[in-house]
C-alpha cells in the first residue's frame with residue numbers, strides 16, 4: 001500500500017490519478033477533497049500524530065509532500081510536519097519514502113530550500129530507504145495565480161535575463177509514480193522541464209496564448225522586496241524571497257536535467273504543451 005501525503009495538492013492529485021490500479025491511500029485534511037480524488041483516502045492532519053499513525057497502518061511506501069514556504073516566524077511549518085510523517089513512518093515499519101523536495105535544498109538555505117534541506121537530512125538519518133525528487137519551479141505557478149503580477153496583470157520579478165527550466169507537475173507526478181512503483185533507494189533526482197526560458201519569453205508565450213499583451217517587468221531585488229511588503233508580506237519573508245529571486249538571476253535554475261526522461265522514459269513537457277493542456281486555468285489566471 002502506498003500513502004500519498006499532500007494528495008490534494010498540485011503534484012499529489014496528479015500522482016493519485018497516475019497510481020490508479022496500484023493500492024494507494026490519499027492522505028487529505030478535507031473529506032470532500034478525498035471524495036474528489038475518487039479512490040481510497042484517509043482523513044488527517046500532519047499536526048495530529050494519531051491521524052498519521054492510523055493512516056500508515058499497512059502502508060509500505062510513502063510519498064512525502066506538504067505545503068511550501070509560508071510567511072511564518074521562525075522555522076517553516078513544513079519542517080515540523082514532514083518530520084512528524086517520517087517519525088510515524090519509522091514507527092509504522094514503512095520500507096521506503098519518496099520525498100518531494102526542491103532543487104538546491106540545503107541546510108541553511110532560504111525559505112523552502114533551507115526547510116527541505118533539514119527534512120532531507122532527517123530522512124536520510126531515519127533508517128528508512130529514501131528517494132528524493134528535487135523539482136525546479138512548477139509551470140503550474142503560472143496557472144494557479146502564484147506568480148507575482150502587477151495590479152494590471154503583467155508579470156513581475158527580479159530574475160533579470162536568466163532562464164528558468166520550469167517543470168510541469170504532470171512530469172513530477174510521473175517521476176514520483178515511477179520511483180514509488182520501481183524504487184530507486186538512495187538516489188536524488190533533479191526534475192526540470194526540457195528548456196530554459198527567461199521571464200520575458202514566458203510573458204510572450206502567455207500573451208500569445210491568452211490574446212492580451214503581458215509584459216515582464218524586472219525590478220532590482222531590493223525594490224522587489226519592497227513591492228512584496230506592500231502586498232502585506234512580512235519584511236523578513238519579502239527579503240528572503242527577493243534574495244532567492246536574485247539567486248535565480250545568477251542562472252542557477254537555468255540548467256536542464258535529463259532525470260524526468262530517465263525515470264519516465266519520455267521527455268518532459270514544454271511550456272507550450274503546458275499552456276495547451278491547462279488552457280482553462282491559464283485563461284482564468286491571466
Ligand SMILES: NC(=O)c1ccc[n+]([C@@H]2O[C@H](COP(=O)([O-])OP(=O)(O)OC[C@H]3O[C@@H](n4cnc5c(N)ncnc54)[C@H](OP(=O)(O)O)[C@@H]3O)[C@@H](O)[C@H]2O)c1
Pocket residue numbers: 005006007008009010011012027028029030033044045046047065066067068069078081100101102103112135136137138141
Ligand atoms: N511551487 C513550486 O514552484 C515548487 C517548486 C519546487 C518545490 N516545491 C515544493 O513542492 C511542495 C508542494 O508545494 P505546493 O505549494 O505546490 O503545495 P500544494 O500543491 O498546495 O500542496 C500542499 C498539500 O499539502 C497539504 N497540506 C498542507 N498542510 C497540511 C496539513 N497540516 N496536514 C495535511 N495536509 C496538509 C495540502 O492539503 P489541502 O488541500 O488541505 O490544503 C495539499 O494537499 C512543497 O514542499 C514545495 O516546497 C514547490
